Amino acid sequence: MSKKMHIKLNVNGKDEEFLAEPRELLIYTLRERLNITGPHIGCETSHCGACTVTINGKSVKSCTMFVAQADGAEVTTIEGIGGPDNLHPLQEAFKEHHGLQCGYCTPGMITRATKLLEENPNPTEEDIRFGMAGNICRCTGYQNIVKSIQAAATEMNAAKEAAE
């Protein structure tokens, strides 16, 4: 065991401070220390994306980041994207278009998709497939995930236009 570090994080808008071994992986910090269990563990070698969160504006696989590296960072997980009273259009769209089955990849998938639509608000199907290629789903075959993201993009663009 190495000496513990004082870590500060802002997770989903809430400041968190605690002592942790530097080797603690961020995914465990979130899941076990902070009880934020939306992000999941799938492959542990940064291939599957089930653990995807947003850190300082970037999509990151939190199984491949030590909590020490994240010290001082802003972290957004699926729990910070939308809840019962303020569902994100992507959450709505995944439900509407059957973009999930077992649900295990879904938090990482939606979290990544929020960032994808920020990067590219009008993605083609190819853009979506390429931009979501860091997230593996074993159930859906992706077709309805693509459809869900397209639908959310349309919805979000319409809302933005209406607001302008």
Add this chain to the structure above:
Amino acid sequence: MKDEVTREERVENLKGMGCSRKRVEDARFTQGKGNYVDDIKLDGMLFGDFVRSPYAHARIKSIDTTAALDVPGVLAVLTAADLEPLGLHWMPTLAGDKQMVLADGKVLFQGQEVAFVVAEDRYAAADGIELVEVDYEELPVIVDPFEALQSDVVLREDLDPKAPGAHGPRKHHNHIFTWEAGDKEPTQEVIDNAEVVAEESMYYHRTHPCPLETCGCVASMDKVNGKLTLWGTFQAPHAIRTVVSLISGIEEHNIRVISPDIGGGFGNKVGAYPGYVCSVVASIVTGKPVKWIEDRMDNLMTTAFARDYHMTGKISATKDGKITGLQCHVTADHGGFDACADPTKFPAGFMNICTGSYDIPTAYLEVDGVYTNKAPGGVSYRCSFRVTEAVYFIERMIEVLAIKLDMDAAELRRINFIKKEQFPYTAALGWEYDSGDYHTAWDKALKTVDYDGLRAEQSQRVEDFKAGRTRKLMGIGLSFFTEIVGAGPVKNCDILGLGMFDSCEIRIHPTGSAIARLGTISQGQGHATTFAQILASEIGLPADSITIEEGDTDTAPYGLGTYGSRSTPVAGAATAMAGRKIRAKAQMIAAYLLEVHDNDVEFDVDRFVVKGAPEKFKTMKEIAFAAYNQAIPGIEPGLEAVSYYDPPNMTYPFGAYVCVMDIDVDTGVPEIRRFYALDDCGTRINPMIIEGQVHGGLTEALAVALGQEIAYDDMGNCKTGTLMDFFLPTAWEVPNYETDYTVTPSPHHPIGAKGVGESPHVGGVPCFSNAVQDAFRAFGNTHTNMPHDHWRIWKTANDLGLHG
């Protein structure tokens, strides 16, 4: 008010069978509020993890746990010696064999569980594992089943080589069983005297279901009350409870098994693993809850694999293409222990469905199971028991025969399909197919894809290739499959002696809503959505007013779980039957309330109406209230029902698939241009979910056919232990699929449904494979083995001299 609602609207309001009801599960999953095993956190919970063997075959000379026990936070290190006094160092497998829980003197595969380190957190457990010192003496490794049957090396020293195994006599110390179906001599005679015989050997490689969530559990022994609670990724929670009781001696009523949300199963989570046993023991020893969660390498290297069938076949026919006989021999590599998850009487699963969709008068199948130094398993990865192997075999044999006959493979299938009027059809290997209309499905598929046009395009492509105008070949993959799902009739299907019925228990609440509990467990199939739809149609209460609950053995009725596409065929039937019991009682209540004879009311969508007087009715909601709140002579209060359904037969979903593929001859890279899938799963409960299941099953089929493999080197080292090497396709590698359907209801199922989750995988694998092989047919290819990854496709081209 009520009169203003039309009958159509009343049907619609129910969200019953046939509508694409949105899934009720999705609210929690999309908000990160699923509850998977690894999300469970209990006070004082400890973590257990394994020391695993780096060798595929070795004797264990000693295990020294001293240094590990010195790691702060490490509480215990269990070895076989600790489990032996409890009789728990070995456990029974689902296949009638036994398996070491912790290495008892030797290891038989790389990654085998050697010791279980229990610690206060994951970190201490991992540090402890590093410090357990195991002295191994390496033994000769056998990874090839044919070599195993010749070798003097005895893998299973615990077994008496002369004594019969669970499935009869053993021919050799590394042999597990021989299983036969059909008529040996008559088949040989047909083949010997046939006008045309095609012969092929094929290897269906070892792969793995690899659900995104690995296997795991949390065991919590409450020593005060003597109650054990076991949460786990179990596809069969009730069977797990019985197994735990049988091996631990804890009475079944003191064990509560809970399968919470499961992150995909695909067959990987059917069996019992050493991690479950060790967690339970560790919890009993420490008096604290113990969590064990596999990492991905553990999952790929040690928990149940799939396939690994070496198949040799002969198919005979007349010169004009009428098939006369089929012979199949399988050498099945089961690894170090026989841990297949098949019904007891079927050690090779339903491999004897290998006559496929064809009217083949004579057939014979023989399967030899063999031990090797590989991980145990042999589960049905997104298919009914060994059906993927069977369908792959026959769909390849058909193609090989078509080549031999110089005939179009679509036409050869058409000539030999079982005809609609032949159902129920008894196949040469014994199964009675319930219903089918193969010709209609096939014609629809071929017409939709413009099959003749595709063949013309392919011919042109071959010309262009030969003339040097292109380096890409075009393959047209065909497959027509018949699944056999819904195991199964208790008369011939059991697992560990547990009959494979399933169950549903319904409780209607006074205000007209309900809860139904089933013996199955969803792993993404959407049971909470679809079973409520079945009930809505059966009992006339809206699906949105019905909660479906599964997976808690303290509350749900006993059932055998979810695998082999059995949920809809068996538990779905139980649901309908329980609903009908509710309806029968509701009918008596309605008649009483309407002051007519029972036989004078009839069910209509959501109510009972007086025959001939539709304005006189009682809604199911009203009936529910009366059931609890009105004294009705001769009828007990309440409205509940339970059904244990023992299916009279399996169901036989079928489908017709076509894949169009372009292949870069120089790099071996395949590109899927089009994939058309027509599925007939009988009555369709929720088209949206069916389509989703088809997309998913096809994608897993694509993976298996084009690269997904568990591979070993000669030393028994697993070469594919991470997702770098074990192929799970991303969105980038997967095409869009066109889905289609016909509807041929099952005649024996209460609602005519047949099950669909696994069909696309079963039909998809041969379709993708046939596309690759078909691309090279014009150049003399008859068969090459999967997985068709880049280098193997390249090798096919190279062997055919296509690289100049």
Add this chain to the structure above:
Amino acid sequence: MIPAAFEYYRPKDMASVLAILEEHGDDARVMAGGHSLIPMMKLRMADVPHLIDLQDIGGMSDIVIDADGIRIGALVTQADIIDDAKLTAAAPILREAALQIADPQVRYMGTVGGNVANGDPGNDMPGLMQCLDAVFTVVGPDGEREIPAREFYEAAYMTAREDDEVLTSVSIPPPTGGYAYEKQKRKIGDYATAAAAVQIVKGGGSCVSASIAMTNLSDTPVYSQAASDALVGTAVDDAALDAAVAAMLADIDPSEDNRGPIAFKKHVAGVILRRAIVRAWSRA
């Protein structure tokens, strides 16, 4: 998968980094995005008692483009490269290659410095940098020195960088002509079965200069002077392509792995190289 414990450092300046490296020698390693190192630590295949996180070191995340060339800080990520329009205008092959590395999340974390310094034969940037004739700047106890990319790689995970040195930036002379980065892989997230980086300058219908390197076909990236020379002075016709491929095949030394046996890799190397040259030529 839990790594062994380690001491973690996040210094603010390079002097502190060098001091820690000096103190702990082999037991210390620097890390940028960590997407190569962390999985190895989790699998306990890399033991790093002292881990130095470079993320707070200033001045290592810049992309500077001027007349002398392009200077890319070691902490610039693959995503930064993809998003930098000026860089893409100046050296489009960088973006084309970066898009073929790993997946979006990994590209957000994976850095140019990590990719070139690690010495992993599977990484794409080393071959690319050899093609571009880049120079790596490393800093150590004796100050800065520059090492040409073509002289940097000695064997798998063995480079000309000393253990007490840190790679700080990559300098690239302004590339001219046509370019292509062609990669065959099994799936997103995989290393190359074969990958080729090609820059070609065309003048008067013939090839004036060419630079060619390949990835994951030896224990180091393979820059082939002979393959480049085979194109110069030709119209990049079939004969020239054959000669370039033959020259490259003489320089690579692939080994068998799950992607396939040696014969396959050699064949695919030739095919991929040919395609890269043809594409680069079409853009020249």
